[in-house]
Each structure stands twice: as C-alpha cells, then as structure tokens.
Amino acid sequence: MTDTQLSPEGDSPPSSGRRPSKFRRLITPRTLGIGSAVAAGAAAVALVFATQTAVQATSSPEAPESTPIAADSTDEGAPEKAEEVAKPAAIAAAYDQLSGAEVEYVRFVGAQDPAFAAGVDLFGEPGLQFLSTDVADPQAYADGQRRLLSLYYDYGTNETVSMIVNVTTGAVEAVDRASGTQPAPTDAETARAWELLLDSESSQPIVDEFAALTGGSALTPASAEVLLTAHSFITDAGSFGAESCGVDRCVQLLAQIDGGAFLTTSTFVVNLSTRTVLTVS
Structure with a gap:
C-alpha cells in the first residue's frame, strides 16, 4: 500500500505525495446529497473530457485559474430534481469564474438529457451522481459562448461521465463517458x-x-x-x-x-x- 503506515495511536496524517481532498x-x-466540489484530480479529468471537435481560437486572453464548485443542495433539493431552474439573467463571459446560479442552471439542464436519467446514483436510484462543475476550456471554441463542464459518476456502469452545457444557448452539446477514471470523492x-x-x-x-x-x-x-x-x-x-x-x-x-x-x-x-x-x- 502507498498510504502512511499505522501508528499506535491510529492512522497518521496522509503524506504529501497522496493527499486526500479536504477536511x-x-x-x-x-443531507449531504449529491453536491460537492471535486479537487484538482477531477479538474485533470475534466481536461481530458473537454477535447471537443471545435475550432481553436487563433488568439485569446490568458484564462484565469478556475476552481470547480458546486451549488449548495441536498439530495431532496438538488437542481437535478427541480421542476424548473431559470437561466441566469446575465450570461458570464467565456473566461469568467463560476457562479452558483449558473451551476444550478447547468445541473438542471444536464438532468434533462436522456444520458442523465439512464444513469444510477450513489444510492442506487435513477440519475447520474453529480461530482462537480467547472468552466469548459474557452480556447477550444471560436464563438466566445459560455460553456460549463459537469462531471458525474454512473454507478450503473462504473463510468465517469462528462457533460458540456452551453449556458448561452441552454443546450447540452456533448456527453462523454470513460471507465477507469476516479475523480476525488x-x-x-x-x-x-x-x-x-x-x-x-x-x-x-x-x-x-x-x-x-x-x-x-x-x-x-x-x-x-x-x-x-x-x-x-x-x-x-x-x-x-x-x-x-x-x-x-x-x-x-x-x-x-x-x-x-x-x-x-x-x-x-x-x-x-x-x-x-x-x-x-
């Protein structure tokens, strides 16, 4: 095993080589439900999934560092289970940081896609298990529209599922699956x-x-x-x-x-x- 060995007083804190997500x-x-931020490991997975067949912009401003976030929710009150979530009144620019309102919106939009309903969540119920949302790489697109990338886990197939939602148009543009990838819990x-x-x-x-x-x-x-x-x-x-x-x-x-x-x-x-x-x- 790569974890720190046990001590007489129990387990030791993790070594710097293999740190868990956070306390x-x-x-x-x-009560915790299905919303939580995924750490840097998930962001790396997101980059793998974000390879889309779009035109690379010939010139664009340097993208600021983006941190995956998740809108607060409980299992019963998650955006995926809402009857309606309104599109944000103002659509952020392609390079802007995330807001809670647009995360809730793209989670709701993603839940309308057939791929979501076909999945199985952590508790064995219908619907993909939400992991995180981050800004999709703006440099992969030439139209300047706002896109977010959400990560889910399908416990029915043991696959990580990525979903690109165009916030500008309110449409799911791509759904990709991969096995053998394990974002942080x-x-x-x-x-x-x-x-x-x-x-x-x-x-x-x-x-x-x-x-x-x-x-x-x-x-x-x-x-x-x-x-x-x-x-x-x-x-x-x-x-x-x-x-x-x-x-x-x-x-x-x-x-x-x-x-x-x-x-x-x-x-x-x-x-x-x-x-x-x-x-x-």
Missing part, C-alpha cells in the same frame, strides 16, 4: 463510505478505539467529534485485497477525532459500487 465535518449522507460519497464502514463487521476495532480515545463515547456515522477525509482508491502492485478498485468506485477514509488522534481506518477500503468493505494490505 470536512461529517453530516448525514442524505464528494462529501456525499465520503459520508456514505463512512456509514458503510461503521455498518460492516470490520467496524468493531474502530468503535472500540473511538471509545477508548473519547472516554467511552459511542461511535455513529453522525458523531460530531469525527472529521473525515477521503480519497479515491485505485489498487496497485503493492496492494492486496481490493483488486477491483479502479474499475469499481472505491474510497479510503481517514478519520480524526476533534483535531487530535486518528482512528485506524487505512487498512480498509470501501467499495461504493458494490457497497462492501474490503481489507487491504
């Missing part, structure tokens, strides 16, 4: 992985360790004392026990108690595709 306070998976996926781990037969040592470190507190998926970090897990030649990960959507968790000790979780990988907990070595 986040645990919330119930259904969202908040919803992180929380779901934690829930599956604690519900598994492997959880007892973690529960006991938490009780010992907190003076007897009971560990539940909603325990506010725990801060979770997660990263996508892809098996390699040095890992055994999770050979399907990389094709399947797998997550490895790091759980820290109130900014202090880390629970021993790095020997486990949660396969979100099969909803199983794997022991790795």
Whole structure:
C-alpha cells in the first residue's frame, strides 16, 4: 500500500505525495446529497473530457485559474430534481469564474438529457451522481459562448461521465463517458463510505478505539467529534485485497477525532459500487 503506515495511536496524517481532498465535518449522507466540489484530480479529468471537435481560437486572453464548485443542495433539493431552474439573467463571459446560479442552471439542464436519467446514483436510484462543475476550456471554441463542464459518476456502469452545457444557448452539446477514471470523492460519497464502514463487521476495532480515545463515547456515522477525509482508491502492485478498485468506485477514509488522534481506518477500503468493505494490505 502507498498510504502512511499505522501508528499506535491510529492512522497518521496522509503524506504529501497522496493527499486526500479536504477536511470536512461529517453530516448525514442524505443531507449531504449529491453536491460537492471535486479537487484538482477531477479538474485533470475534466481536461481530458473537454477535447471537443471545435475550432481553436487563433488568439485569446490568458484564462484565469478556475476552481470547480458546486451549488449548495441536498439530495431532496438538488437542481437535478427541480421542476424548473431559470437561466441566469446575465450570461458570464467565456473566461469568467463560476457562479452558483449558473451551476444550478447547468445541473438542471444536464438532468434533462436522456444520458442523465439512464444513469444510477450513489444510492442506487435513477440519475447520474453529480461530482462537480467547472468552466469548459474557452480556447477550444471560436464563438466566445459560455460553456460549463459537469462531471458525474454512473454507478450503473462504473463510468465517469462528462457533460458540456452551453449556458448561452441552454443546450447540452456533448456527453462523454470513460471507465477507469476516479475523480476525488464528494462529501456525499465520503459520508456514505463512512456509514458503510461503521455498518460492516470490520467496524468493531474502530468503535472500540473511538471509545477508548473519547472516554467511552459511542461511535455513529453522525458523531460530531469525527472529521473525515477521503480519497479515491485505485489498487496497485503493492496492494492486496481490493483488486477491483479502479474499475469499481472505491474510497479510503481517514478519520480524526476533534483535531487530535486518528482512528485506524487505512487498512480498509470501501467499495461504493458494490457497497462492501474490503481489507487491504
């Protein structure tokens, strides 16, 4: 395994070579829903998907750095499930940063495409699992129109799905799929992985360790004392026990108690595709 080895007080923080997405306070998976920012790994995937058959502009201003964002939503109130989301009153220029209003709009527009409804989300329900939205590379187009690129995961086929939405015209222009690519997990996926781990037969040592470190507190998926970090897990030649990960959507968790000790979780990988907990070595 490439993760940091375990210490007597639990897992150590991740090394600089393989950092998880970010710290986040645990919330119930259904409250977290399907919206979350994807870190730099997802942006790299977005660039791969963004190769469109469009004319490259002969000259254009240098594009400012863009950070993928996601409009706040819950599973029940996500833009994909809305009856209508209005187009932003003012359409941003091709190089402008994202706004929450246009992210909500392109998520709604994308959900009207047949490819969205044909997918399966994190909870096994119809609809692709939303991951992130970012600005599509303006230099790939010559018309100066505003386009955003959304990333989704299809748990029915284990594919990452990219969707280009033209904000100017309100149309889905391209949908592409790729297997074997694993963007960083969202908040919803992180929380779901934690829930599956604690519900598994492997959880007892973690529960006991938490009780010992907190003076007897009971560990539940909603325990506010725990801060979770997660990263996508892809098996390699040095890992055994999770050979399907990389094709399947797998997550490895790091759980820290109130900014202090880390629970021993790095020997486990949660396969979100099969909803199983794997022991790795």
